[in-house]
Amino acid sequence: MERYDRMRTLVVYYSLEGNTRFIAETISRSINGDILELKPEKDVPSKGFFKFVLGGKQVVFKECPKLKTLEKSIEDYDMIFLGSPVWAGTFAPAFNTFFSKKKIENKKIALFCCYGGQSGKIFGNLRKYLAKSTVVGEIGFKEPLKNDKELNKSRAEKWAKNIMK
Numbered sequence: 001m002e003r004y005d006r007m008r009t010l011v012v013y014y015s016l017e018g019n020t021r022f023i024a025e026t027i028s029r030s031i032n033g034d035i036l037e038l039k040p041e042k043d044v045p046s047k048g049f050f051k052f053v054l055g056g057k058q059v060v061f062k063e064c065p066k067l068k069t070l071e072k073s074i075e076d077y078d079m080i081f082l083g084s085p086v087w088a089g090t091f092a093p094a095f096n097t098f099f100s101k102k103k104i105e106n107k108k109i110a111l112f113c114c115y116g117g118q119s120g121k122i123f124g125n126l127r128k129y130l131a132k133s134t135v136v137g138e139i140g141f142k143e144p145l146k147n148d149k150e151l152n153k154s155r156a157e158k159w160a161k162n163i164m165k
């Protein structure tokens with residue numbers, strides 16, 4: 001058995017259009033971890049320009065969209081991969097809700113994001129909520145479903161396995 005099989009690992013993510021889901025599923029498969037999707041009860045539309053207006057508004061007003069019941073408990077895990085798309089230069093508002101409900105302490109954390117142009121301040125802003133844990137890595141993917149899907153998949157696998165060594 002490889003070493004990383006012994007640590008209880010969870011991949012937590014939010015995704016509106018599937019890119020972050022693709023990376024999250026790739027990571028969880030490659031390291032044999034559990035996976036937890038943050039799903040707002042009512043999400044912004046995933047198509048058209050209106051998603052930027054509504055999503056951007058949620059970021060600016062630091063909204064906490066109500067999430068569907070979380071099916072995993074982070075207390076059960078030692079290592080957590082956290083992934084979000086970049087929205088208005090930071091993480092998606094589903095994580096506002098997540099951080100308001102969950103204390104993340106004494107964990108190892110690895111951060112990943114998907115972005116269209118630049119990753120902005122997402123990692124710095126996520127780290128503010130993770131001060132009582134140890135962030136052991138971060139990586140960004142430029143819209144992996146549109147750009148070199150296979151290359152991004154193997155980047156994600158290598159990165160995740162390396163983190164777990």
Ligand SMILES: Cc1cc2nc3c(=O)[nH]c(=O)nc-3n(C[C@H](O)[C@H](O)[C@H](O)COP(=O)(O)O)c2cc1C
Binds near residue numbers: 021051
């Ligand atoms: C509301 C909203 C705001 C966004 N803001 C940014 C941004 O500030 N910078 C950026 O590079 N991409 C931005 N994007 C693009 C997404 O980060 C990118 O398409 C990402 O791959 C989407 O991930 P997903 O498919 O998991 O939802 C934004 C997308 C949305 C919907």
